[in-house]
Structure formats: C-alpha cells, structure tokens
Amino acid sequence: MRVPHFLTLLDLPSSDVLEIVSRAIELKTNPAAANNQSRKTLGLIFEKSSTRTRVAFEVAMTQMNGASLFLTSDNSQIGRGEPIEDTARVLSRMVDCVAIRTFAHNDLERFAAYSRVPVINALSNDFHPCQLLADMQTFIEHRGSISGKRVAWIGDGNNMCQSYINAASVFDFELNIASPANFSPDSDLLAANSDRVSLSTSPRQAVADVDLVVTDVWASMGQESTKAKRLIAFADFEVSGELMSLAKADALFMHCLPAHRGEEVTAELLDRDASVVWDEAENRMHSQKALLEYLLN
Ligand code: CP
Numbered sequence: 001m002r003v004p005h006f007l008t009l010l011d012l013p014s015s016d017v018l019e020i021v022s023r024a025i026e027l028k029t030n031p032a033a034a035n036n037q038s039r040k041t042l043g044l045i046f047e048k049s050s051t052r053t054r055v056a057f058e059v060a061m062t063q064m065n066g067a068s069l070f071l072t073s074d075n076s077q078i079g080r081g082e083p084i085e086d087t088a089r090v091l092s093r094m095v096d097c098v099a100i101r102t103f104a105h106n107d108l109e110r111f112a113a114y115s116r117v118p119v120i121n122a123l124s125n126d127f128h129p130c131q132l133l134a135d136m137q138t139f140i141e142h143r144g145s146i147s148g149k150r151v152a153w154i155g156d157g158n159n160m161c162q163s164y165i166n167a168a169s170v171f172d173f174e175l176n177i178a179s180p181a182n183f184s185p186d187s188d189l190l191a192a193n194s195d196r197v198s199l200s201t202s203p204r205q206a207v208a209d210v211d212l213v214v215t216d217v218w219a220s221m222g223q224e225s226t227k228a229k230r231l232i233a234f235a236d237f238e239v240s241g242e243l244m245s246l247a248k249a250d251a252l253f254m255h256c257l258p259a260h261r262g263e264e265v266t267a268e269l270l271d272r273d274a275s276v277v278w279d280e281a282e283n284r285m286h287s288q289k290a291l292l293e294y295l296l297n
C-alpha cells in the first residue's frame with residue numbers, strides 16, 4: 001500500500017483534509033477521544049527554529065501516549081552530509097512518522113520518496129500546510145464553513161501565501177492576494193488557481209468586503225539578509241485596524257506567528273477582538289493531533 005504523505009494540502013483527498021479539521025474541532029472539546037498511539041514514535045527533523053510547530057507535535061504525541069524525538073542538523077549526521085535518502089531509509093525503519101522543517105521543498109520530496117512511513121511538512125520554503133489546518137479550524141470555529149467566503153492575503157508571496165492558494169481550492173474559498181511587485185507567489189501556482197485566486201499590489205483593494213484577512217512576516221526564516229530591502233518594499237503592506245475597516249464588519253484577522261508588531265501588523269490590531277491569533281496558535285496542537293491520528297492509523 002502507498003504510504004500517505006502530507007507535504008502540501010493537495011497530497012491527501014480534499015474530503016480527508018476537511019475531515020481532519022472536523023476531527024481537530026472534536027478533539028479540542030474531547031481530548032480523551034483521541035486514538036491511543038502507545039508504542040508509536042514521531043521523528044522530528046528541524047533545520048529551522050520553531051516554537052508552535054514543535055511543541056504542538058510533541059504535546060500531541062504525549063497526549064496520545066506516543067513518543068517523539070527531536071533531531072536537528074547539528075545533533076544528527078544530517079548536518080555532516082549523510083544523504084537525505086539514506087537518513088529516510090534508516091529513520092523510517094525505526095519511527096512511525098516523520099515531520100520535517102527544512103529549506104528546499106525538494107528535500108522533503110526526496111525524503112518522502114525513500115520513507116516507509118508518512119512524512120509531514122512542518123514548513124519548507126514553499127509551503128506550510130500544517131498551519132493551514134489550524135487556520136481553517138479557527139475560521140470554522142468562529143464563523144462556520146469557509147466555503148464560498150472571501151479571504152485576503154496581504155504581504156509576501158511566501159510559504160504561507162502559497163499554502164493559502166492550495167487551501168482556496170481544498171476549502172472552496174476566494175483568495176485576494178496583495179503583494180509588492182517581485183514578491184508575488186509562484187506564477188504557475190497562481191495560474192493553476194486563477195479561477196479563485198487574484199493578485200494585485202493593492203492591500204486596500206484585496207481586503208474589500210472579505211471575511212478573513214491574513215498576513216505573515218516580511219522576511220521568512222532564511223531571508224534575513226534581504227530584510228532591509230524588504231522593509232522598504234513592504235512599507236505599504238502593514239495590516240492595521242484602518243485597513244481591517246475595509247473588510248466585512250465581522251472579518252477575522254489571522255497571523256501564523258511569530259508577529260513583528262509595527263511591521264506586517266500593528267500592535268493595536270493584534271489585540272482587537274477580530275484578531276484570533278491565539279486560538280489559531282492553540283489549534284496547531286489540536287489539528288496536528290488529528291493529522292497524526294489520521295496518518296498513524
Ligand atoms: N507558525 C509557526 O509555524 O510557528 P513556529 O515557527 O513557532 O513553529
């Protein structure tokens with residue numbers, strides 16, 4: 001049987017992704033309902049920093065009576081050049097699932113191609129699908145189904161933005177992206193989703209009448225050296241209460257965090273009722289638990 005992987009939202013049938021989010025909502029109110037994962041181990045390979053993703057995976061496994069082990073390139077042979085394919089073959093004979101946070105998305109694909117067990121993308125330069133499970137859970141909890149709704153992405157056409165493009169087709173919503181010229185998402189991905197995704201350079205145009213406004217940092221992990229240039233390019237892309245006032249009156253605001261107050265979002269907006277970022281962060285744990293349950297059973 002083919003091993004399922006979760007490298008992007010498109011790797012699983014859409015109906016299964018929707019079910020994982022429903023299950024996350026259920027597990028949040030009834031944690032004891034989670035399947036027992038005793039004797040199961042999740043391997044975590046993180047080549048970039050993390051607070052939420054790592055803690056969510058480790059706590060989820062603990063709560064299901066399973067175990068997790070955390071590896072970085074510094075404390076394993078990965079950093080000393082052992083080929084990804086060899087690491088995949090060895091680790092997947094010992095652990096039951098692997099979550100990887102790395103730079104090149106292709107490294108995840110290479111690992112998955114040689115893995116006997118499911119591989120989860122815990123963030124790559126191109127996609128962050130686990131975050132979208134939590135974001136969709138959060139929207140549904142606050143506002144009901146996101147199907148047919150309108151979402152605005154303001155800022156960098158990064159891994160989060162590209163995952164929103166995939167989510168638009170899986171969860172059936174319209175997505176208005178506003179990014180500075182030269183910081184837009186992948187053109188092929190945009191073209192493949194042109195029926196529901198639009199691109200402009202105007203945040204005001206993008207947020208008009210939407211149900212959800214989302215942003216993220218202007219310089220992602222690995223882009224620190226271009227931060228000064230980005231601060232200039234993104235100067236007009238800060239999400240503020242004033243920008244939110246152009247969206248629907250009950251529009252929500254989300255940010256995957258960590259947030260840079262005074263850059264992509266104002267401090268004032270983060271603390272408004274419309275901002276559901278703390279629920280969104282908590283839901284990383286519930287949704288990753290539901291994902292693990294799905295992949296481990
Ligand atoms: N949002 C998110 O993935 O956070 P971490 O980098 O802390 O895992």
Ligand code: NVA
Nearest residue numbers: 158216220221256257
């Ligand atoms: N786009 C950000 C997300 C962090 C969770 C990054 O890749 O650094």
